[in-house]
Amino acid sequence: MASDNESDAELDENYYTFLNLPRDATPEQINSAYRKQSRIYHPDKHQDPESKQKAEMMFNRTKRAYEVLSDPHQRAIYDSVGEKGLKTEGWEIVHRTKTPAEIREEYERLAQAAAERRLQQRTNPRGNITINVNATEIFTPYDDSEMPRVEIGSMSIAQSIEAPITRKDMIVMSGNLYSSNGTGNGGFMIAGRRLLNKGWLEVCLGAGNGFLLGLKGGRTLTSKITVNGGTNMNFQENGVIPAVFSTLAVQLDKHTIGSLTLNAGPQSSMTTQIDHSTDQHAISTSFVLGTPHIYFGMSYTRKMLESEMKLKLAAKVGTFGFMGEYGVEKKVSKYSSLVATVSIGVPSGVILKLKIIRSNQSYVFPIHLSDEIVPAAVFYASVTPIIAWFFVKKVIMDPMEADRKNIEVERTKRQNEQRLITKKLEAMAAIHLMQSTYNRITNEEQARKGLIINRAIYGCLSENSTQFKPEASHDVTIPIQCLVRDGILQLYESSKSDLPGFFDPSLGDDKILRIEYTFNDVPKTINVKDNEPVRLPG
Incomplete structure (x- = not known):
């Protein structure tokens, strides 16, 4: 069974590029593009068995692209989440008039439900x-002959595991340890949770402080x-200590939730x-x-999505x-984030809190710099994370990202190896079937002194060279x-590898399209980036 990461690595079909259409193509443009390609690839246009077999393969791709783009419902799904959205079960119950945002939300719900079914038995x-x-001694006076002491004041560890038993039942096991100044304590808890109609119920047993x-x-x-x-x-040695708690949450509007929480026990609130x-942005008041x-308390978060x-x-x-706090959270990978927060208050003083989030695991390092509000402590608490981030990014993150990208490209290549081979065979088949159309269009353009493509190469250039790599390019x-239509070549903003007769010769690398052409008997050459639109003559 493919994992989520493997699913993300699957190459997506670009139906717009295959039909050489813009993303906002009208139904008339879609019908016209389908008819033009059908004249080239329809099996009835070819007589010998080899050509007819190749035509059936290319016509099926053409027909599939047309079916998706000509159906408003399928096209909306495809535009929002890609080809993978069309493969997700459950769309038959989705109303056809949903907006793109609602379609994406629906896809995420369906995909999540599928993932939950796949991960049913995983913890x-x-x-x-x-x-x-x-580290308070760093910013307080001390004897010059002594180094300031930096020590660990306390440490706590909490872990939990959720293990699904059935689609409605789950066992949750958790434990925690706490140590401070040589003494410590801990606890263990096991809970059984069951999903009910519009709710849930949980029974838990624990041991530690009673x-x-x-x-x-x-x-x-x-x-x-x-x-x-x-x-x-x-249940403790000196008696039974009860506690009661409840929360009422109300959706005030589309973006706002209000809640009231009551706690009655040793610390009531x-x-x-x-x-x-x-x-x-996000705003919270309490x-x-x-x-x-x-x-x-009040907090404000500015989300910088880009x-x-x-x-x-x-x-x-x-x-x-x-107490006042300011900080930043930076996402460094799909599942990891770094957080740095500076806390200034009375009587807490100055605290720099560093946090590493990796999936559902978090590692928190509060560093107590000063018992009082010392300007030097505030300055270094603010500047140190910035300097550390640039150092870590340059020395660790960037090389790791480059390695990760290379690994991702190799993984994508392995996963799509058969698909890439198929795409190459389809490209060769398409070029074979295009021969008569090529001859006709070339003769028409020569007669009018129009746009003649003398040579076109698609692929990767050699390092520090204007020459193509032979193993990573094709004609x-x-x-x-x-x-070319009526003396004009129009290519739209997308990877050229999805055009008929094209394939990706080097997955993950930067590619260009070089076109040597003649227009009005004047020869010219252009280099076009892979996703760059083209219009000739320009």
Whole structure:
């Protein structure tokens, strides 16, 4: 069975390029392109068995491209999520008037459901490791003869595993360890969770600081209201300590959720929170009334989607004092992110928090720089992550990204090896079938002193050279000439490898199309990047 990564590596068919159409092609343009290619590839146009077999192969591709692009529903799916969307089960129940955004959302839902079925029996590990570092002596006076001490103040580890038993039942096992100043404690918990109609129910047993018995549950009351709650009974030497908690969440509008959380137990509290999130930003406000503190908090996140970065600002004020935070989160790979946050407050002082997120695992390093708000500590807390990021990016990330790209290209080549061979055979078949069309168009253009393609090569150039690599290029003179219509060659913005008579000679490498042509008896040569549009004469 193919993994998700393997599925991502599969090459996608570009039906627009195969028919040499723009992405916004009208139904009339689609019909016209289909008719033109059908005249070349229809099996009835060829008599000998070899040509007829090649024609059937190319006509089936032409017919498939036409079927998708001429059907508004299939075209909408294809435009939104590509060919893989057409292979996803469940589209028959999707309304045909959905917008592209809704189609993409529906595809993601269907794909996620398929992934959940594939991963039904796999565990889902989650974890958090936090190491608190005390570096306050760096920014406080000390004897010049002594080096400032940097030590680990505490460390905590939490891990959990979710193991599906059936489509509705799951076992969750979790554990945690905490150590500070030579002493520590820990705990273990196992829970059984069952999905119910519009809700869920969980029973948990734990051991650590006494025996723990808990019951949790949640239910969707309406399309906009959900409620979660539960109770714990902690059996300790000095008695039983009960705790009750509940959360009511309300969808206020498309982008806003409000919630009210109540906790009754050793540390009782009531929390009111409003979260507003869009594609560009997120704002969260909360008010906590409880023991031992009462405070108000607000945070703002600016989402920079193009650079895969988030800028964060947060502030909190209450009976404990106040605290302000600013930081940045940068996505460094599909599953990994780096986070750096500077916290300034009273009485906490200055803290630099570094966080590494890898899939469902996170590693947190809070570094306590100063007990007071010292300008030098604030400066170095702000500058150090920037300098470290540029160093790590240059020395570690960029070489790793280059290696990852090479590995991805090799993996894609291996996975699509048979498909690439098939595409090459199809290209050769197409060129064979184009011969009569090529002769006709060439004669017509010569008669009018129009656009004559003398030579066209598609592929990769040798390093520091204007010459093509023989093993990574091929002649596409015939396919290019066959695309000339009334003295004009029009190619659209997409990879040329999907044009009839073309194939990708070197997957993952930069390619160009070189066209040597004559127009009005004047010879010219142009080099065109793989995805660059072309219009000749220009």
